[in-house]
Ligand SMILES: Nc1ncnc2c1ncn2[C@@H]1O[C@H](COP(=O)(O)OP(=O)(O)OP(=O)(O)O)[C@@H](O)[C@H]1O
């Protein structure tokens with residue numbers, strides 16, 4: 001038996017498209033939903049994550065530098081997790097998302113400080129997600145007055161009065177204006193895809209079973225694989241249309257940039273769509289009716305938005321929530337897309353988030369196919 | 378059934394059994410259906426008709442049993458079987474949101490038919506639906522839906538037609554036309570297995586089988602089935618049949634008393650004992666007794682109660 005015949009596959013695709021077009025309400029939802037969400041989520045959601053990882057470049061090995069880093073950690077918002085030897089190295093970490101901040105203490109810092117020249121330290125923030133960094137940045141305020149309280153004693157006590165002994169320069173990287181839309185738009189692409197892809201496929205297969213058309217379908221020469229792929233392909237196209245809509249509107253309304261490669265972006269979108277479709281198909285093999293399929297889709301959807309770093313900054317979540325988040329495709333998709341769109345991240349740098357996505361897809365497809373076969377009997 | 382050359386058998390299965398979990402839904406069913414024959418498949422709700430049909434067309438794998446359908450092994454060659462069988466499911470299974478034409482075109486594509494457009498046009502023409510081809514199939518009335526479903530099953534010119542209660546909920550005129558169509562198809566050489574709950578439809582079949590609790594209890598032409606049952610029936614007309622029914626029921630020699638409108642059917646399997654049992658009521662001037670041939674329904678009810686008596690329920 002031929003498991004895949006082009007003609008039968010085309011028959012399925014044509015039929016799915018015709019049904020999709022006929023169902024005006026759903027069709028309008030698929031197109032309208034991205035727009036509505038884009039507007040709704042345009043509002044900022046501010047949370048207060050702490051202990052954000054920071055890298056330090058200490059070019060001046062003096063007690064002052066250590067005290068300043070210590071004071072930053074004491075604020076509760078920073079955790080100096082990495083020590084960089086070069087700016088390039090720190091930059092790389094920032095871009096990969098390994099750290100959220102880079103603190104640079106310049107070479108002649110202590111000398112300039114002692115001379116009363118009010119030298120500056122530089123704090124670079126990954127501002128793609130402003131809600132994650134804004135409180136930390138606010139905590140830097142006044143740090144220049146308090147950080148060196150205990151170091152400036154004896155002959156240096158004079159530096160305590162008058163203007164603060166040093167300056168903190170903040171450099172918001174990737175999103176200089178701290179615009180929340182920058183962060184929300186890439187996230188929204190992921191959220192909308194999760195929602196439509198999972199729900200639509202779960203319903204598309206369950207509907208056939210519920211209405212009794214699946215039985216007649218499977219009594220024809222069409223193979224289960226053709227039915228499955230024939231149902232999936234139209235939704236991949238719908239997914240890309242949605243991405244395009246959000247993308248274009250975001251560009252026009254919020255001026256969200258696309259710094260990275262469109263090819264990497266497209267490839268990741270495809271991978272992500274596939275992962276969600278596989279989840280939808282799996283649900284459809286378990287659900288007895290469309291209502292159940294819908295409920296399962298929502299059951300998957302809620303943790304996806306909550307724990308992926310879309311609503312709450314990922315680093316602000318408790319460890320267990322982060323562990324769940326790491327499993328969800330949306331989490332990795334968000335990281336990749338934020339990186340590619342806002343930071344211009346190269347494909348080699350997104351690989352650490354591509355693997356989990358690919359692994360998820362593999363597992364989901366395996367379950368979907370295994371379950372799908374069983375339900376025929 | 379008289380011996381037939383195997384190549385004349387379109388369906389030939391033995392020991393067909395289907396279990397769902399620990400429930401046996403079809404047990405040890407043997408069926409032989411000849412080319413060009415209309416075989417009626419009868420049995421109460423839940424007796425296993427649909428399950429049997431699904432095993433024949435490769436939708437379900439039998440738990441036990443073997444055989445062939447159109448010359449293909451029902452376990453191994455399901456793909457070949459599917460290409461040459463037309464299966465009309467119990468529920469309307471065309472897409473209600475697609476138009477009549479789109480439905481037919483979709484099916485024609487699935488079977489990889491050549492000259493699809495012409496085939497669809499022909500089918501629409503034959504059904505007299507050409508003018509309504511762009512209406513959603515869901516808007517058709519019940520009778521039209523059945524005709525459309527049948528047309529979509531025969532479009533790819535199958536060798537065997539499996540119809541699962543095709544006329545349920547259809548008015549008598551539409552039913553009659555539907556059966557005329559089935560006979561025309563059979564006359565053209567198509568073999569038809571049709572399940573039904575209607576006795577008049579059973580009478581229009583060349584042969585019938587009666588299934589109950591997953592077991593095929595009897596099989597043959599209607600006359601054979603009635604004769605084999607050995608059932609002797611009297612009908613009685615007259616006033617106050619209800620009390621009479623109560624008095625007759627359970628008398629030795631009487632197997633069953635069934636009211637049919639203004640007539641009561643009194644049946645037993647032994648002519649002499651039945652005659653003795655009704656003798657006390659024969660002289661009642663208000664009752665009119667006539668010896669009547671047993672009806673199929675009498676036979677089925679009798680088979681069912683006999684099977685139940687044996688504790689055949691799972
Ligand atoms: N997939 C299944 N899993 C479990 N039980 C099933 C399944 N399919 C059918 N059954 C059971 O098998 C029995 C026979 O069902 P089937 O549909 O074959 O009966 P039927 O003769 O077609 O009845 P009807 O006249 O109501 O259509 C029923 O009791 C049904 O509940």
Ligand SMILES: [Mg+2]
Nearest residue numbers: 426427467541
């Ligand atoms: Mg049935």
